[in-house]
Amino acid sequence: MTVRRLSAGLMAAALLTPGVAACTGDSTAGPTGTPSATASATASGAAGDAEAKQALLDSTREISNGNFRFRMSGVGSTAEGQVHQPSQSAQMRVNIGEPTDDLAMTLDLIHAKPDSWVKLDLQGAAASSVPGRDKLSLGKYQHLDQTRIQGNRNLGFDFEKVDPAGSAVLTQAVTEVRRTGDGAYAGTIDLSKAAEAGSLDQSMITALGAQANSVPFTATTDAQGRLTELILQVPGTGETAAQEIRVTYSDYGNATAAQKPPADQVVEAPPELYNLFS
Numbered sequence: 001m002t003v004r005r006l007s008a009g010l011m012a013a014a015l016l017t018p019g020v021a022a023c024t025g026d027s028t029a030g031p032t033g034t035p036s037a038t039a040s041a042t043a044s045g046a047a048g049d050a051e052a053k054q055a056l057l058d059s060t061r062e063i064s065n066g067n068f069r070f071r072m073s074g075v076g077s078t079a080e081g082q083v084h085q086p087s088q089s090a091q092m093r094v095n096i097g098e099p100t101d102d103l104a105m106t107l108d109l110i111h112a113k114p115d116s117w118v119k120l121d122l123q124g125a126a127a128s129s130v131p132g133r134d135k136l137s138l139g140k141y142q143h144l145d146q147t148r149i150q151g152n153r154n155l156g157f158d159f160e161k162v163d164p165a166g167s168a169v170l171t172q173a174v175t176e177v178r179r180t181g182d183g184a185y186a187g188t189i190d191l192s193k194a195a196e197a198g199s200l201d202q203s204m205i206t207a208l209g210a211q212a213n214s215v216p217f218t219a220t221t222d223a224q225g226r227l228t229e230l231i232l233q234v235p236g237t238g239e240t241a242a243q244e245i246r247v248t249y250s251d252y253g254n255a256t257a258a259q260k261p262p263a264d265q266v267v268e269a270p271p272e273l274y275n276l277f278s
Contacts, residue, residue, distance in 0.1 A: 052179045052187075056171045056219060059227035066162035067255045072199050074245040076101075081109075083162050087257035088113035090157050092164065102126040110141070111157040112260050117141040118155060119261075120273070132272025141261035142269035153198055154277045165247040166197030167230055175214060183221040188214040189232065199245055204234075226252055 062068070066085025072078065081092025089112040097104030103126040108119040119141045122130060130136075149156040157164075173194040177187030191205050191212040205212045216233040232245040 049176070049178060052177045052185055053174055055179075055221070055225065056174060056177060056185060056227075057168075059219070059221045059225055060163075060168040060171055062224075062226045062252050063163045063167060063249065065253075066159070067253050068249050069251040069255055070164060071248045072165050072246070074199070075243055079164065081164075082251075082255040082258070083164075084255045084257050085159065085162055088159055089258035090159075090162075091258035094154075097124070099123060103130070107154075108141075109155070109157075110258050110261060111159075112258050113159060114146065115260070116144040116146065116149065116155070116157065117261050117266065118144060118269070118273075130276070132270070132275065135270045135272045136276075137267045137270070141266045142273055143266055144269050145274075148274050152277060155274075163198070165199040165230075166194070167199075167227055167247060167249075169194045169197040170199070170217075170230065170232075171219075171227075174217075180218075183223070183225075183228075185219045185221075187217060189217050191215050191232075199232075199247055224252075 066083050069080075069082045071080040076098050077094070077096045079092055079094040081090065083090045089110075091111070092109050094107040094109065095104070096107075101124050103122070103124040105123070106121040110117045120136060120138055122133065122136075122138060127133070136142075144155060146156075170189055173190045175188050175190050177185055180186045191200060191208065194200060195202050195205055208215075218229075218231050218233075219227065220229045222228050226249070228249055230247045233242075234244060235242045
């Protein structure tokens with residue numbers, strides 16, 4: 001059995017937005033040769049879109065400082081926690097699946113460089129059939145081998161890339177954006193250019209095909225221009241219902257160091273744990 005990442009399995013169509021036709025000198029000039037009202041409006045709109053795009057790019061800069069709380073949700077799963085770069089630590093709780101599902105799991109992850117731990121809990125009728133379940137030390141914090149979790153988006157954490165959601169990657173992939181209010185934005189994102197974002201899954205992007213090039217989103221920023229919420233609207237395709245991926249940020253500059261688990265609650269992770277998340 002392989003555990004999917006937070007957003008794995010999302011399959012959706014995207015709403016394509018109309019392209020903007022290029023304007024020529026003849027079509028934008030009135031009888032006197034001066035720019036028409038349409039051309040002026042187009043130029044003004046383009047400038048506004050450029051400013052909105054820059055505002056979104058700027059909104060993720062504070063995230064890179066690594067001192068915030070976050071929450072991600074999608075496909076009936078959630079991940080929430082905090083990152084505290086000053087102490088080189090992070091802590092998060094991941095819920096995969098619903099309590100009514102055949103199999104659901106909860107992971108409590110603690111990273112305090114150079115160590116990491118995970119406490120795993122399994123629920124549902126299929127929990128007893130998970131391979132190696134009797135060796136997983138459920139309810140205990142399992143100390144993780146860094147060489148085995150490096151690059152693993154379920155268990156590892158990269159302090160060089162402190163945002164679990166990858167919002168900077170997502171905003172860089174914005175293809176169209178407009179300001180819809182004070183600190184509010186809407187537009188489209190090319191997910192094929194944001195595959196490295198932790199809130200996405202490559203299988204979802206592959207399933208979307210060309211439709212991944214224009215996925216609707218909304219975003220909000222606080223009074224300081226820092227990103228507070230990013231929502232991707234992923235319409236349903238085939239047998240998959242429409243879903244949304246929602247990422248929120250809060251408490252910029254006010255996160256705290258993660259607390260290491262008590263020594264009497266720690267065991268070494270067995271091979272079966274790594275196999276479960278491979």
